[in-house]
Amino acid sequence: MPKTFSGGIFLEDQKNLTADKPIRKAPAPALAILPLQQHAGCPAEPKVAVGAMVQIGQLIGDSEKFITAAIHAPVCGKVIAIDRRLHPNGIKLLSIVIENSGETTVHPSVTPPLPPENLSPDQIRQIVRRAGIVGMGGGAFPAHVKLTPPPGKKIESVIINGAECEPYLTGDYRLMLEQPENILWGLWAVMQATGAIHGIIAIEDNKPAAIRVLLQTLQNITLPQNRQNDIRIEILAAKYPQGSEKQMIKSILGREVPSGGLPADSHCIVTNVATAATIASTIKTGSPLIDRVITVSGGNIKNPANLLCRIGTPFIDLINACGGFLEEPTKIIMGGPMMGIAVPGIDVPVLKCTTGILSLSKAEMAESLVQPCIRCARCVDACPQLLLPNLLGDFSEHNHHPQAKEYGAQDCIECGICAYVCPAKRNLVQLIKVSKQVINSQS
Amino acid sequence: MPDLIISPGPHIKDKKDNAQIMREVLIALIPASAAAMFFFGRSALLLIFCGIVSAVFCEYLIIKVKKVPVTPADLLSATLTGLLLALMVSPVTAWWAVGIGSAVAIIIAKHAFGGLGHNIFNPALVGRAFMLASWPVMMTAWVRPFDAVTSATPLAENPLPVTYLQLLIGNHAGSIGETCILALLLGAAYLFWRRVIEWRIPVAYLCAVVVFSILLRLDSIFQLLAGGLVLGAFFMATDPVTSPVTKSGRWIFGIGAGIITVVIRISGGYPEGVCYAILIMNAATPLLDRYARGRIFGHGR
Numbered sequence: 027m028p029k030t031f032s033g034g035i036f037l038e039d040q041k042n043l044t045a046d047k048p049i050r051k052a053p054a055p056a057l058a059i060l061p062l063q064q065h066a067g068c069p070a071e072p073k074v075a076v077g078a079m080v081q082i083g084q085l086i087g088d089s090e091k092f093i094t095a096a097i098h099a100p101v102c103g104k105v106i107a108i109d110r111r112l113h114p115n116g117i118k119l120l121s122i123v124i125e126n127s128g129e130t131t132v133h134p135s136v137t138p139p140l141p142p143e144n145l146s147p148d149q150i151r152q153i154v155r156r157a158g159i160v161g162m163g164g165g166a167f168p169a170h171v172k173l174t175p176p177p178g179k180k181i182e183s184v185i186i187n188g189a190e191c192e193p194y195l196t197g198d199y200r201l202m203l204e205q206p207e208n209i210l211w212g213l214w215a216v217m218q219a220t221g222a223i224h225g226i227i228a229i230e231d232n233k234p235a236a237i238r239v240l241l242q243t244l245q246n247i248t249l250p251q252n253r254q255n256d257i258r259i260e261i262l263a264a265k266y267p268q269g270s271e272k273q274m275i276k277s278i279l280g281r282e283v284p285s286g287g288l289p290a291d292s293h294c295i296v297t298n299v300a301t302a303a304t305i306a307s308t309i310k311t312g313s314p315l316i317d318r319v320i321t322v323s324g325g326n327i328k329n330p331a332n333l334l335c336r337i338g339t340p341f342i343d344l345i346n347a348c349g350g351f352l353e354e355p356t357k358i359i360m361g362g363p364m365m366g367i368a369v370p371g372i373d374v375p376v377l378k379c380t381t382g383i384l385s386l387s388k389a390e391m392a393e394s395l396v397q398p399c400i401r402c403a404r405c406v407d408a409c410p411q412l413l414l415p416n417l418l419g420d421f422s423e424h425n426h427h428p429q430a431k432e433y434g435a436q437d438c439i440e441c442g443i444c445a446y447v448c449p450a451k452r453n454l455v456q457l458i459k460v461s462k463q464v465i466n467s468q469s
Numbered sequence: 470m471p472d473l474i475i476s477p478g479p480h481i482k483d484k485k486d487n488a489q490i491m492r493e494v495l496i497a498l499i500p501a502s503a504a505a506m507f508f509f510g511r512s513a514l515l516l517i518f519c520g521i522v523s524a525v526f527c528e529y530l531i532i533k534v535k536k537v538p539v540t541p542a543d544l545l546s547a548t549l550t551g552l553l554l555a556l557m558v559s560p561v562t563a564w565w566a567v568g569i570g571s572a573v574a575i576i577i578a579k580h581a582f583g584g585l586g587h588n589i590f591n592p593a594l595v596g597r598a599f600m601l602a603s604w605p606v607m608m609t610a611w612v613r614p615f616d617a618v619t620s621a622t623p624l625a626e627n628p629l630p631v632t633y634l635q636l637l638i639g640n641h642a643g644s645i646g647e648t649c650i651l652a653l654l655l656g657a658a659y660l661f662w663r664r665v666i667e668w669r670i671p672v673a674y675l676c677a678v679v680v681f682s683i684l685l686r687l688d689s690i691f692q693l694l695a696g697g698l699v700l701g702a703f704f705m706a707t708d709p710v711t712s713p714v715t716k717s718g719r720w721i722f723g724i725g726a727g728i729i730t731v732v733i734r735i736s737g738g739y740p741e742g743v744c745y746a747i748l749i750m751n752a753a754t755p756l757l758d759r760y761a762r763g764r765i766f767g768h769g770r
Contacts, residue, residue, distance in 0.1 A: 116475060193481070272766065285767040357474040363481045370475055384480075391480060397487050397542055398586035402709040406716070407667065411766040414714060417758065434765040442479035449486045450586075456477040 028231040029277040030263035033410040035443055037193050037266045037364075039232065043323045043330040044196045049204055051334050052347045054126055058101050058338035059375040060086065061113050061121040065160040066167045067093030072122055078105045083314055084133035086122050095168045095378070096158035100316040100336035103127040114360045114374045115367060121375075124338070138312045142215070143250035145309070147173075150219040154305055157314040158378070163187060163198075163269070163298030164361055166379035169305065172297065173219040176290055181220040183294040185278060186213050186302050188229040188236065189262060189269035192362025195382045197319040198299040200332045202229070202236035205303050206243035212302025213257060214249045215309055220295060225257035228274055232264035266364065267441040271296045273410050285437050300381075320380055322348045325387030326355055340373040341383050351385055359384040364442045397450040405444035405454055411437050415444035415454040422457035427468075430461035438462060487585075490709075491545035493665045497656035498552055498704070504639055504649035508614035509560040513645040517555040519564040523571035524551030531580045546585055550574050553593035553704060556646020557697060557744070558600065560617070561610050566603075570596040590751045591711045594744050601739075609740075611642040624696045625740040636694035647697045657703035666707040669719040674702040677727025685735065698730065701743035711751040718757035726750045 063069035070087035074080060080099040087097035103126045110118035139145070139153055155170035175181045186209060190198040202209060213225045229237050240259055247254050260278050262268050272283045274296055281292040289295050304315055316337055323330035328349030335344055341358065345351065359366040360374075361381050376383075405415035413434050421430040435458055444454035505513040528547035532539050551571045558567060574596030582588040601608045613620045620642040623631045631641045639649025647653075660666045678698060682689035692698070706712060706726055713722050726746045733742025 276766075282767045285765065287767070355473065357476070357480065359478075359480050364479045366478055366480065368473065368475045368478075368480065370473060372473070386480065392482050392484070393476075394482070394486065397540065398584070400487055400490070400586045400709050401712075401714055402490065403667065403714040406714050412763055413765060414758075414762065416714060433762075434768075437765050437767060446479045446481065447483050447485075449483070449490055451482060451486060453477060455479070459477075 028261045028263040030265060030268070031273040031276045031410060033408055033412065033443075034265040034267060034273070035408050035447060036264070039264070040193045040323070041196050041199070043194065044321050044332055045199060047200075047331050049197075049200050049319050049332045049334050052336075052339065052344055054101050054336055055339040055343050056126050057340065058099075058124045058126060058336060059111050059121050059340065060097055060100070060124070060338045061111065061119045061375065061377065062087045062097060063113075063119050064097070064166060064337075064377040064379065065095040066165070067091065067095070067171075069120070070094055070097050072108050072120075074105050074122065076105055076108055079103070080105060080124060081131045081133040083136040083316060085135065085314075093168055093171050095160050096156060096314070097122070098158055098314040098316050099124055099133070100338050101126040102129040102131050112371050112374055114369045114377060114380070116370045136312050136314070139309060142211070142309050145215075145218065147219045147221065150215050150309070153308060154219075157304075157308040159301065159304055159308065159315045160378050161298055162300035162304060162318060162379060162381070164365065164379050164381055166377070169297070169301060172295055173216060175220055175295075176288070179290040180293055181222045181290060181295055183224040183226055183279065184213060184216045184220060184222045185274060185294055185296045186225070186227045186299055187269055187271070187274060187296050188227055188233070188299045189274060190233075190299075191230065191264070191266045191269040192364055192366070192381070194323045194384055195321045195362050196323075197321045197332055197381060199233055199236055201299050201303050201319055202233070203239050206240050207247060208303040208306040209240070209299055210243060210247055210249065210254070210257065211306035211309070212297075212304070214253050215305050216295070216297055216302065217253060217256070222295075223256060225253070226260050226278060227257065228260045228262055228278060230262050230264040230268055237261060266443065267410055267439070270410065270439050270441055272439060285434075315378055318376070318378065318380070320344070320376060321382040323382060324384040325390045326352050326385040328352055335376055337378055338375045340375055341369065342372040344376065344383060345372070345385065352387070355385045356388070357386065357391065359386070364446065365440065394451050396452055399450050399452060402449060404447040404449065408443045408447050410441060410443065411439055413438060415458065418461065419452055419454040419457040422461040427461045427464040430458070431465045435461040436465060487542035488540070488545055490665055491542060491549055493663045494549055494660065494704070495545065495552065497659045497665070498556070498646075500652035500655045501556060501646045501649060501700070502552065504652040505556060505645035508639055508648060509645045510615075512560045515564050516558060516560070516562060516567050516645060517552060520555030520567045520571050521548050521551035523568040524548065524554070524575050527572045527575040531576060531584075535584075543585060547575055550579070550592045550596070554596045556700065557593065557597045557644050559608060559611055560645050561612055562600075562607055566600055566607065570600040573599045586710055588710060589754070590748055591705055591708050594705060594748050594751075597744050598748060601744075613642050614640050614648070622696070622740055623691075624734060633690060633694060636691070644697060647700045650694050650699050653699045653703065657699075660703065660707075666703065667719070669716060670706050670712055670723045671702040673720050673723025674706050674727045677724040678731055681728050681731045685731065687731070687735070692731065692734070696734070696741045697743040701726075701730075701747055705743070705747050706750070711754060713754050713757040713761065715758055715761050716763055718754070718761035721757055721761055722750050722754065725753065
């Protein structure tokens with residue numbers, strides 16, 4: 027029996043649009059736009075000036091702070107501007123704009139580190155820190171911070187999150203099929219850095235090919251200190267939001283991350299498949315995070331595909347690389363259709379945490395008017411955090427935020443399931459987010 | 470550059486909406502309505518017609534007075550209320566009485582409390598309680614199916630006048646839509662299949678009736694099949710608006726309704742207790758939602 031959690035729903039995954047399409051290299055953009063804030067934490071500061079010539083992999087933004095991430099040039103060329111540019115999140119943020127010269131010179135700082143077996147936990151964290159790696163599943167939390175367990179918290183298990191439970195997205199699935207060794211090496215590095223005893227790769231049961239490939243690779247691979255023997259594959263029920271950290275830990279280990287706590291409180295950390303693969307290639311080649319795999323899909327994209335693209339590529343370049351739109355787009359989503367954000371323009375850049383670009387057809391989106399709540403409790407039965415979303419929505423609508431707090435608004439993981447199932451079409455998750463913001467600003 | 474819509478996620482929604490839920494409950498009541506017409510003929514047809522027409526008319530009128538748009542969900546919900554009320558009355562009930570009952574259900578039980586989603590009590594049950602209080606003789610006069618010879622409802626008879634098979638099939642005296650248990654179970658199966666209702670309330674309700682009947686040395690199978698229990702447990706107690714949203718609340722709601730039903734049946738002034746049992750538990754619903762909350766993920770047990 028595949029492992030699972032309570033609540034959640036089965037979504038039509040729409041992954042057949044791109045699941046069988048191998049990762050294809052997208053052309054490097056003519057203009058790369060690199061916001062200095064692509065991650066949780068403090069923004070990076072520019073380390074180059076307008077007019078400077080940069081090479082692939084060169085450090086162009088960094089910060090002295092701990093929770094931050096370095097930014098590197100994804101192309102060769104000239105820095106033509108450092109100013110505020112439209113960010114996928116809808117506001118203008120300080121960005122470095124590089125005009126691609128078309129050359130492919132790699133900056134001399136990009137050199138392979140020591141052989142992996144000789145790396146200490148601190149060295150692994152240093153490499154990850156310098157490469158600017160963040161959580162690539164959408165969270166964008168700086169990876170070196172995650173690899174530094176809080177004092178007094180023992181990490182027993184590292185879980186590689188291969189659930190990819192959002193519909194449409196298939197980038198992680200393709201990585202599992204095409205780069206299984208990298209994923210295992212990345213898992214090894216995270217286990218090494220955190221001192222974890224077990225490594226777990228978690229995959230939903232609707233991806234049997236990925237399960238097969240990883241099992242085979244695990245049998246044939248030899249990792250330093252024979253750590254492959256400490257790694258196992260866990261098969262999870264294909265259910266949304268299986269990829270949510272808390273639900274994944276509950277499914278696999280049967281533990282609940284305490285309210286307000288971190289996975290480390292449950293003695294584990296969860297890292298996305300793409301992050302693991304990136305950590306592995308950085309450890310092997312020294313290359314920083316300058317490209318990633320994204321899925322360009324949806325009913326309004328001519329030839330949906332999985333693309334390996336440079337960070338900073340404008341969305342429209344990648345959409346054009348997939349044959350363009352079928353009809354005038356009304357909405358473009360960064361990420362999955364459940365938790366992704368609607369972007370303000372077609373030329374916003376791909377970020378380190380961009381998992382996909384979606385343009386849905388009108389039939390797929392189905393916008394409709396809000397009706398009165400009939401208290402059907404579909405949201406209650408689906409909520410993976412066991413909240414009462416309909417009541418939380420009422421509290422938010424009436425500005426009863428203290429009551430929302432009492433009913434656990436802050437435990438909401440914002441998966442959007444309540445708004446998805448609601449037959450009255452209330453945007454419950456949005457109402458709860460409002461309450462959360464008010465509560466957090468008051469405390 | 471095209472103007473793009475910026476709206477919060479989720480960007481996809483389930484196809485099911487309020488109107489679809491009402492439609493599915495109406496479909497689930499087709500077998501019971503057909504059985505009513507089969508056993509009680511034209512009087513059943515007339516009662517169902519009057520119940521629905523009056524409910525929909527009142528709904529439309531009130532929404533117009535409120536100056537808000539009329540939606541399919543409103544009209545379907547009123548249709549459902551009218552139909553359910555008609556199914557709960559005796560075949561000798563006057564057509565105008567059902568019409569007035571429906572009007573009370575929609576105007577007083579539903580719209581006086583704020584309309585769809587805001588009423589505390591199940592409108593159809595309020596309509597029936599109103600009719601029972603207003604025309605007690607008419608509402609408790611029963612006739613046999615087909616020949617319309619005066620007869621008592623099995624619940625009022627002693628000793629048992631009907632067989633279990635008769636109760637299942639429905640050829641005995643009773644409210645027009647409550648006698649044919651098979652038709653109701655068929656509708657209930659459809660509701661479960663379409664995931665319109667959740668199992669906790671009906672299961673708790675029916676189990677409570679069985680267990681409580683056994684404790685009181687009553688014929689538990691008879692208690693289960695007679696009267697309005699099956700219609701009540703699957704179609705009334707599961708009314709989402711007037712039942713708890715919390716899972717433990719649903720258990721308490723069902724068990725409470727079961728116990729009150731049996732208590733009214735054996736010691737109340739009426740032979741049947743389903744209507745008042747559910748209405749009383751409706752009143753408890755806000756309390757259950759407040760105090761019978763479950764544990765939140767990540768909080769200790």
